[in-house]
Amino acid sequence: MAVPLGAFIAVSAVLFFIGTAGVLVRRNAVVILMSVELMLNATNLALVAFSRRFSSIDERGSVFVVFIFVVAAAEVAVGLAIVLSAYRNKPTVDVDEIRQMRG
Amino acid sequence: MIQNVWLIPAFPLAAFLIDGLFGRRWLHKWTGIIASAAVGLSALIAIGVFLEVLGGHERTTVTLYEWIGVGDFHINIAALVDPLSSVMLLVVTVVSFLIFVYSNGYMEHDHGVHRFFTWLSLFVFAMLILVMADNYLLMFVGWEGVGLCSYLLIGFWFERPEPYVAAKKAFVMNRIGDWGYTIGMITTFLVFGSMQFTQVFEHVGIATQANLTLICIAFFFGATGKSAQLPLHSWLPDAMEGPTPVSALIHAATMVTAGVYLVARSMPLFAAAGPSLAVVGIVGAVTAIFAATIALVQFDIKRVMAYSTVSQLGYMFLALGVGAPVAAIFHLATHAFFKALLFLGSGSVIHGLGGEQDMRKMGGLRRKLPVTYWTMLLAGGALAALPPLAGFWSKDEIVAAAFLAGYPILWAVGILTAVLTAFYVTRAMWLTFHGEPRDHHLYDHAHESPAVMTLPLMALAVGTVVLGIAIGFPPETGFIHRFLSPAVEVEGLVEHAPEAATILVLAAISVAAGVLGILVGLSMYVRHRPDPAAVSRAAGPIYRLLVNKYFVDELYDRRIVEAFRAAFGAMWAFDVHVIDGLANRLGWLAGMSGSSLRRAQTGIVGNYALTIVAGLLVVLVVYGGYAAGIFTR
Numbered sequence: 001m002a003v004p005l006g007a008f009i010a011v012s013a014v015l016f017f018i019g020t021a022g023v024l025v026r027r028n029a030v031v032i033l034m035s036v037e038l039m040l041n042a043t044n045l046a047l048v049a050f051s052r053r054f055s056s057i058d059e060r061g062s063v064f065v066v067f068i069f070v071v072a073a074a075e076v077a078v079g080l081a082i083v084l085s086a087y088r089n090k091p092t093v094d095v096d097e098i099r100q101m102r103g
Numbered sequence: 104m105i106q107n108v109w110l111i112p113a114f115p116l117a118a119f120l121i122d123g124l125f126g127r128r129w130l131h132k133w134t135g136i137i138a139s140a141a142v143g144l145s146a147l148i149a150i151g152v153f154l155e156v157l158g159g160h161e162r163t164t165v166t167l168y169e170w171i172g173v174g175d176f177h178i179n180i181a182a183l184v185d186p187l188s189s190v191m192l193l194v195v196t197v198v199s200f201l202i203f204v205y206s207n208g209y210m211e212h213d214h215g216v217h218r219f220f221t222w223l224s225l226f227v228f229a230m231l232i233l234v235m236a237d238n239y240l241l242m243f244v245g246w247e248g249v250g251l252c253s254y255l256l257i258g259f260w261f262e263r264p265e266p267y268v269a270a271k272k273a274f275v276m277n278r279i280g281d282w283g284y285t286i287g288m289i290t291t292f293l294v295f296g297s298m299q300f301t302q303v304f305e306h307v308g309i310a311t312q313a314n315l316t317l318i319c320i321a322f323f324f325g326a327t328g329k330s331a332q333l334p335l336h337s338w339l340p341d342a343m344e345g346p347t348p349v350s351a352l353i354h355a356a357t358m359v360t361a362g363v364y365l366v367a368r369s370m371p372l373f374a375a376a377g378p379s380l381a382v383v384g385i386v387g388a389v390t391a392i393f394a395a396t397i398a399l400v401q402f403d404i405k406r407v408m409a410y411s412t413v414s415q416l417g418y419m420f421l422a423l424g425v426g427a428p429v430a431a432i433f434h435l436a437t438h439a440f441f442k443a444l445l446f447l448g449s450g451s452v453i454h455g456l457g458g459e460q461d462m463r464k465m466g467g468l469r470r471k472l473p474v475t476y477w478t479m480l481l482a483g484g485a486l487a488a489l490p491p492l493a494g495f496w497s498k499d500e501i502v503a504a505a506f507l508a509g510y511p512i513l514w515a516v517g518i519l520t521a522v523l524t525a526f527y528v529t530r531a532m533w534l535t536f537h538g539e540p541r542d543h544h545l546y547d548h549a550h551e552s553p554a555v556m557t558l559p560l561m562a563l564a565v566g567t568v569v570l571g572i573a574i575g576f577p578p579e580t581g582f583i584h585r586f587l588s589p590a591v592e593v594e595g596l597v598e599h600a601p602e603a604a605t606i607l608v609l610a611a612i613s614v615a616a617g618v619l620g621i622l623v624g625l626s627m628y629v630r631h632r633p634d635p636a637a638v639s640r641a642a643g644p645i646y647r648l649l650v651n652k653y654f655v656d657e658l659y660d661r662r663i664v665e666a667f668r669a670a671f672g673a674m675w676a677f678d679v680h681v682i683d684g685l686a687n688r689l690g691w692l693a694g695m696s697g698s699s700l701r702r703a704q705t706g707i708v709g710n711y712a713l714t715i716v717a718g719l720l721v722v723l724v725v726y727g728g729y730a731a732g733i734f735t736r
Contacts, residue, residue, distance in 0.1 A: 020716055
């Protein structure tokens with residue numbers, strides 16, 4: 001029995017919401033990065049689901065997912081590097097403490 | 104050889120580049136030798152080209168490449184080699200070469216010698232382009248080039264205020280003339296659809312009288328600027344602030360004759376354009392006598408020569424105006440030699456006296472500077488038009504042409520000017536070289552110039568003596584006529600075939616005028632009968648008028664410069680308050696908006712993230728709203 005599309009979308013939406021909430025409320029930079037990862041994977045889930053559901057018309061959604069993997073990996077690499085540098089500058093990963101860019 | 108005509112300007116250009124790039128650091132005084140050698144090579148090729156044209160190549164166009172090709176508009180970098188341009192090439196390169204050699208001595212002690220030869224080489228290059236060009240646009244390149252070099256060289260000693268003020272004045276007055284040239288050039292293109300000399304002159308018939316007159320008057324206005332004719336004459340005497348070789352080359356022999364060349368080259372246009380030739384002739388005659396009267400009372404030796412140049416250029420325009428372009432070019436050539444010699448001689452005197460230019464402090468110098476004296480005496484005789492010196496043949500032809508063409512008034516002005524010319528040249532020679540030394544300190548330290556300066560003087564003196572009789576005899580049918588007539592004379596101008604007796608009588612009158620001027624001069628300055636000082640006192644107001652050059656500078660300052668100052672002051676205010684004001688207000692606006700928006704940059708990552716999410720939500724709501732049909736367009 002095939003899982004209906006709506007279930008995938010619901011899970012995806014929930015994951016995306018959790019990720020967004022994590023980005024907005026958490027103060028630990030590493031956790032924020034993890035939340036961003038969650039959001040990206042929620043999107044991936046939706047893309048894969050749509051791709052499978054509409055495979056007769058267009059399957060390119062799953063190709064897009066691969067791109068997102070790559071971008072996500074790059075994003076994490078850059079993001080962690082920034083967090084590391086910020087930590088060296090001032091020994092904290094609390095984003096509210098890191099305010100040097102204030103205009 | 105004609106096919107290699109482009110080598111003629113190439114050598115000075117190369118000298119300009121070499122001297123300009125390496126002169127200051129490495130070459131120093133070698134710049135003069137390089138530049139002189141380059142111009143010497145040009146002169147050799149110019150001689151070759153001249154001989155080939157003489158051998159029967161009436162008119163050749165040597166195209167280097169297409170410069171501009173837009174639609175129907177084609178301009179080539181091309182040289183028109185015909186008798187007229189070959190004569191000009193010859194005069195320009197030969198006189199330049201002699202002056203370059205002379206400059207090696209004259210500028211020896213100047214620390215800016217590399218700069219001097221750089222600009223002088225560039226000048227010769229531009230002058231050659233002007234002369235060779237086969238169209239008005241390329242000619243304009245040379246025209247502007249010589250103007251620029253004139254500016255740079257007048258202001259050569261820019262540490263003092265007078266030279267750079269004079270340079271600025273020369274540049275501005277030349278630009279006013281250039282405006283006329285531009286109008287003429289553009290109108291030519293609009294009327295004829297071409298700027299090429301040969302094409303334009305072939306189709307003179309298609310233009311209306313009004314158009315032709317506009318073109319000619321505009322070109323002539325350009326010529327008055329370059330050739331220092333009324334009303335744009337007043338820059339040339341001031342240009343004497345430059346080094347003397349510059350005065351000789353640019354402001355006597357070559358550049359200032361560019362206007363004469365332009366009108367002679369455009370003779371088919373002028374001949375067809377009704378009243379324009381008369382305008383040229385009248386302006387020339389008035390300038391000739393106007394400048395000659397000023398030259399009577401000047402005490403700066405170079406200024407006498409400068410006003411003399413203005414006056415002689417007036418003669419050339421007079422010749423053009425009465426339809427005798429051959430005589431004009433003939434006088435241009437002889438004048439280039441004897442006036443260059445007069446200037447270089449003056450330079451030799453100034454050099455020998457350590458920079459003194461005031462004739463009141465000279466006197467008796469013939470014993471100290473014998474070569475300079477004898478060569479200048481010949482040049483002075485040529486200027487006074489004594490036979491058989493060069494100036495006699497050419498000036499006599501001009502004056503005779505005016506008479507024969509039916510302009511007795513212009514003829515009378517020419518004769519009167521000849522008297523004045525002979526007088527002022529006698530006066531200048533006497534004050535400088537004869538009588539008793541008036542400043543013994545200067546006299547005791549005076550010395551003859553080195554050979555590098557006196558040899559060019561002698562070479563020019565040879566030209567001054569033989570050139571006229573060699574190419575101008577017999578009058579009206581001499582070599583120069585047979586050579587140049589096909590190139591410059593056009594149908595519509597009356598061909599004169601005067602009887603020998605008429606020519607003799609006219610020549611006799613013209614010689615008598617010269618002799619009269621000399622006798623009056625000698626009587627006044629040798630025997631003090633009448634005493635010059637008494638004459639100037641008796642002629643009080645007239646004397647003051649002449650000494651102050653008819654107050655033309657004051658008139659221009661008062662009426663024109665002031666008006667322009669006021670207008671430009673208003674424009675300046677508009678610029679500062681409105682245009683700059685607008686720019687400043689915009690800058691202030693950007694600054695203000697920036698400083699208010701910077702508060703958004705809290706530095707807290709959470710805020711930024713929240714903003715992104717909020718934006719996303721707005722997009723989603725709007726997009727979803729449209730998709731669901733809640734919002735309608």
